[in-house]
Amino acid sequence: MKSIFSIPLLFLLFSPVVNAVPEGPSNRHAEFIALKGAEASNFKVPDTSRLMRTLDLKKANAISKRYQQWLGDAEVLGGQLTVLTTPAGETVAVIGAHYPGLMSTNDIKINDKAVQAVAVKNIGNAGKWSTKLMINPADGRYFYNVENQRADSRWFYWIDATNGSVVNAYDGLTTGSGIGVDGNIKSLLDTTWTGSQYQMISADGRQKTYDAKNKSILPGILAVDSDDNWNLPGTTSPGQPALVDAHFFANVTDDYYQNIHDFNWMSKYPQGMVSSAHLKRKYNNAYWNGTQVAYGDGDGITFINFSGDLDVVAHELTHGVTEATSNLIYQNESGALNEAFSDIMGTNTEYYFGTGNWTIGEDITPGDNGIRNMEDPTEDGYPDNYADRYTGTPDNGGVHINSSIVNHWYYLLATETGGIGLSAADQIAYKSFTSLNSTADFCDARAATIAVATNSEESHVTAAWDLVGVTEAICGASSDPGTGDAPIISDVSSTKLKGLQFRISWTTNEPATTEVSFTCCGTYVKNEFVTSHSYTFSGTKGAVYTYYVSSTDVDKNKTTAGPFTHQN
Incomplete structure (x- = not known):
């Protein structure tokens, strides 16, 4: 837990059970967690978090368990934790967010x-x-x-x-053998013979490719061919190059994720990798819509067929990986992380295939050298430093614009003097980004990548973030819980006083001078220094109150006791 105070903090949180009211917004903050080493080993998953899924990351020698925090029947926004363990069960990293003592400030009156x-x-x-x-x-x-x-x-x-x-x-639409768009022959071993024609369905059913016929209705018509040569020319429907590339590059991306990261697409999307080419007419975009990817043909001037570049195909399919793992919300900084992860993994896929470079979309931009440049984002007018980030509302709060900052971090990590190399950087990016909670920001990504890095890698990860302006000075110190023993809270009790007043008392092994924050009914009430471990409150007749006591010491160790109740 991050703290700017030099003395122990003690938070006392109240709310009446009747209205299920929590501590107020002034007192509640994101409890982002990024732990490694001994701190991770000692971490206990809170009781309010339920296991969502388990992934076996054999190549990384790790097991990934994802948890979602709940309050009754409601999912907590951003309340996801990912615990990375060795196959033997030793916890090596914990990444995500948890909100202790959370209660509601409103009632559910609408179905x-x-x-x-x-x-x-x-x-x-x-x-x-x-x-x-x-x-x-x-x-x-x-x-x-x-x-x-x-x-x-x-x-x-x-x-x-x-x-x-x-x-x-x-x-939340994430935009972004045969002869392919580039004119090169690609071997299509993964088609299916039906007895009368060949279909673009891989033998194992993992890839299916459709022709949208220049319409917006998806998936369109299943791509078929009479002789399995797939060489019917044309940039629009029924031209086959765009279909060939969509199918072939989906297969390459699937191989990359299975062989490098043990990600099995079919476990989340049993329909397989569904792709549609020839989307609309002269459509300058491609996207993932939650179930499949779709590619426009471009206008022939700024862009040609969007399926014609492996990093674009892998970029869009990576949005599906993100949805299956971290599910980063497609707005503001979490959305920029979503976009950056797609660019990063699109680039990694190209290097895996042997055609890698640090530009995105260079094969589908005939009049230019790509859409984004990870080595030099400013070449295309994108920021390369957090100080220059976009803060407006268009582009869903800059999801594409600000992704370049994180892209450049990755380039620096993998390639700059003293960098750790692409293979190690790839593993750090995958383990950290798929472990983030859905509302993560750039500082959270910084902490997460540091948490999954080895001791020898950590300084390189940190240095790369510093070079793009996502520094400790901006983000605050590491979010680990510090060292030493956590505070001890005991003898918590409530006592009725005169009239409607009551006193909450407790003991702790921390010094008596603490800061107390108190809320009731969704409104911040008082924030003052006290000299004893008690707090007096004037309540409502007949109300039942729930409260928590939290103490954080100077080493950032935190203890939360509760819930406790008081009948007034």
């Missing part, structure tokens, strides 16, 4: 059907809908996360569970 109707008013009724109840630890409010999935959009609406107001809304 999931009603909140879907709110979103329908804005975007219409078409598409596939899903709704889940969540709680935002920043303000303690329940909200519904309503998702609408269509061929060319993926809207998320966050709707307050009490009054039905729209808290947040964004489009």
Whole structure:
């Protein structure tokens, strides 16, 4: 836990059980965790976190377990933890966030059907809908996360569970043998003979490729050929080069993830890697929509067929990997991390295939040298330092623009003088980025990459972050819980006083001078230094209060005791 205080901190958190009200927003902060070594070994997964999935990372000699924090039936926004262990069970790293003592500040008065109707008013009724109840630890409010999935959009609406107001809304669509787009012959061993024609379905069913016929309806028509040569020319439908590349490069990407990171696409997406080429007419983009990837043909001037570059194909498919692991929210810095991870892994896939370089999309930009340059982001007008980051609202808060800062960090880590090399950098990026919680920011990524690095790698990881301006001065000290024994809290009790007053008392082995923060009913009440381990409060008649006592010492060791209750 990060702290700027030089004396032990003691937080006392109250709320009436009747209204399920937590500590207020002024007192609640993101409890980001990035532990390694002894601190990771001593970590205990909180009882409020439930196991989501387990991955066996054989190449990294690690097991990855992902946990989600819950409050009753509500998922906690950003409350994910990933625990990395050896096959023998020894914990080597813990990455993510947890919010101790979290309780709600509002009631659930609207059902999931009603909140879907709110979103329908804005975007219409078409598409596939899903709704889940969540709680935002920043303000303690329940909200519904309503998702609408269509061929060319993926809207998320966050709707307050009490009054039905729209808290947040964004489009989470992650844009971004035969003869291929580049004219080179590619061996297509993975097609299927039906008895009358060949289909672009791999023999093991892992890749399926469709022709969207220059329309937006997906997936389109399954790609077929009479002789398995797949050489029908043309940049638009029914031209086959774009289909060949989409299928071939999906297979390369699948091989990379299986062979280097033990990621099995089919375990999350049993439909396989579904790709559609010839999306719309002169469409200058490609995207992952939650179930498949789709590629436009380009306008022939700025871009040609988007499936014609391996790093673009791997970039889009990596959005599927992100969704299956960290599920980074596609807004602001978490969205920029999402985009950067796709660029990083797209580049790694190209190097795996033997055609690597540090530009993205260089094979589909006939009038230019690519979309983004990881070696020199400023060449294409992108920032290479956190001080120059974009802070506006377009581009979902700069998800593509600011991704270049993290891209450049990765380039420096892998290649600069004293760098650790691509293979080691690849493992650090994969283990850390797939372990992040969904609301992670650049500082969290910094801490996570340091946590998964070996002792010999750690200084290189840190130096690369410093060079792009994501420094300890900006982020604060490491989020590990420090060294030594954690504070001891005991003898916690409540005593009725005169009228509606009551006193909470406790003992601790920390000095008596502590800072106490107190909240009730969703509103910050008092923040003052006290000289004894007690706090007096004037409550409401008949209310039942729940409270926690948390103590953090100068070495950043933290203990939370509770919950406790008081009947007033």
